[in-house]
Amino acid sequence: MNYQRVIITGASSGFGAAFARRLAPDVRELVLIARRRDRMETLAHELAGKYGNLAVDIRACDLSRPEERQNMIDCLMRLSPARTLLINNAGLGDYGELASSDTARNRQMLEVNICALTEMCRALAPALAAHGGDIINISSLGALLPIPDFAIYAASKAYVSSFSEALRLELKSSGVGVLAVCPGPVHTEFGAVARREGFTGNMTPGKDLFDTDVETVITAALRGISRRxxxxxxxxxITCLSFLLRMMPLPVIRMVMGLRPRKISSDT
Structure with a gap:
């Protein structure tokens, strides 16, 4: 892929680390952004050992904190011009009823899933248009559904998908591609983080049937952005399932989601 620099949020694990490993041989610079510096340092050491000409820039940042996020964005704006791929991968979830949710956690989800992604695109879009580059935003199959017990997460991903479609049209004439990647269930640390203490149920019924491995998601994302x-x-x-969901009338979706198995523990 013809990028000089790749910027990845949520780069300490999961999709973020997988994107870094996949793209490291083909770029001259990786900018890794996440809260956990130690994990990014381990990843940077691994990649630098394999690819001697690769520069890895670590930016430890809690994207849920607006001031910390803005300081990080200001640093990105001072980087030298380069054809850049921005991968907005960072995301948070919380599984459980809204009425028993933690207000601070809800705010963190909205800050990371919506505000940080939007601000990253806003800050870097002019440079991408001027010097070349593309944007990959990680959304979710859940963007197509109102999901009980996952209400904020699914709604935030609906925002990501809609925002990406609109931004793509705005940037089309500049040659900047914008792609929304909508995976179904994938085995990463996301589920463990989203699971509330004491919860013993299944957050994603049918997961075994629709589970997708990380490398399949990475391959589909990079192929998708290259094909505009x-x-x-x-x-x-997941493609077939998404087609069926988009064809379903809203009353049918409401009925199906109302029958969805829910196993929320009494102390959640």
Whole structure:
């Protein structure tokens, strides 16, 4: 892929680390952004050992904190011009009823899933238009559904998908591609973080049937942006499921989601 620099949020694990490993051989600079500096340092050491000409820039930042986030963005704005791929991967979830949710956690989700992604795109879009580059925003199959017990997360991903579609049209004439990647269930640390203490149920019924591995998602994302697609649903099963969901009338979706198995523990 013809990028000189790749900027990845949520780069300490999961999709973020996988994107870094996949793209490291083909770029001259990686900018890794996440809260956990130690994990990024381990990843940077691994990649630098394999690819001697690769520069890895670590930016420890809690994207849920607006001032900390702005300081990080200001640093990015001072980077030298380069053809850049921005991957907005950072995301938070919380599984459980809204009425029993933690207000601070809800705010963190909105800050990371919506505000940070929007501000990163706003800050870097002019440079991408001037010097070349693209944007990959990690959304979710859940963007197509109102999901009980995952209400804020699913709604935030609906924002990501809609925002990405609109931004793509705004930037089309400048040659900047914008892609929304909408995976279904994937085995990463996301589920463990989203799971509330005491919860013993299944956050994603049917997960075993639709589970997709991380590398399939990465491959679909990079292929999608290279083909200038607007949205990809990684794996054939998820693509088929997304088609069915988009064809379903809203009353049917309401009925199906109302029947969705819910196993929320009494102390959540």
């Amino acid at each position: 697609k607007a949205c990809v649903y990684p794996s054939f099963k």
